[in-house]
């Protein structure tokens with residue numbers, strides 16, 4: 001587990017937002033398609049949504065969520081589970097074509113005690129990894145740089161998606 005300790009100081013802001021009892025940002029994004037650019041929405045599919053994590057653990061951190069506000073996998077239909085899994089594959093394709101990671105962490109957290117930032121709406125994290133990236137992120141810890149690079153990365157991912165016809169479900 002030598003490469004699992006990423007240092008992401010901008011997440012402090014995120015954790016503060018949570019303690020203020022904010023609403024579900026995934027549902028908010030789903031209901032406001034006109035704000036997709038601002039909300040860093042990458043894809044909308046029949047049953048799901050894919051967004052860039054505004055508080056990333058690493059460059060290119062994506063979140064895949066079902067369109068329904070459900071907390072647990074046993075509430076998801078087989079069709080939803082299939083689409084979510086296919087989207088993991090498609091996110092990896094898009095990220096590989098855009099920022100060429102050496103690897104990925106893919107995972108889910110259930111309930112606050114397990115580190116879920118948004119326990120009410122299940123979501124899959126896709127975190128690109130590079131050899132030696134724990135060192136890299138120390139250099140890029142400034143929140144403004146992160147926000148700026150998020151908008152640029154979102155644009156690059158959209159262009160790649162168009163070119164490669166992603167997501168292919």
Ligand SMILES: [Zn+2]
Pocket residue numbers: 024025026027028068069070120121
């Ligand atoms: Zn929700």
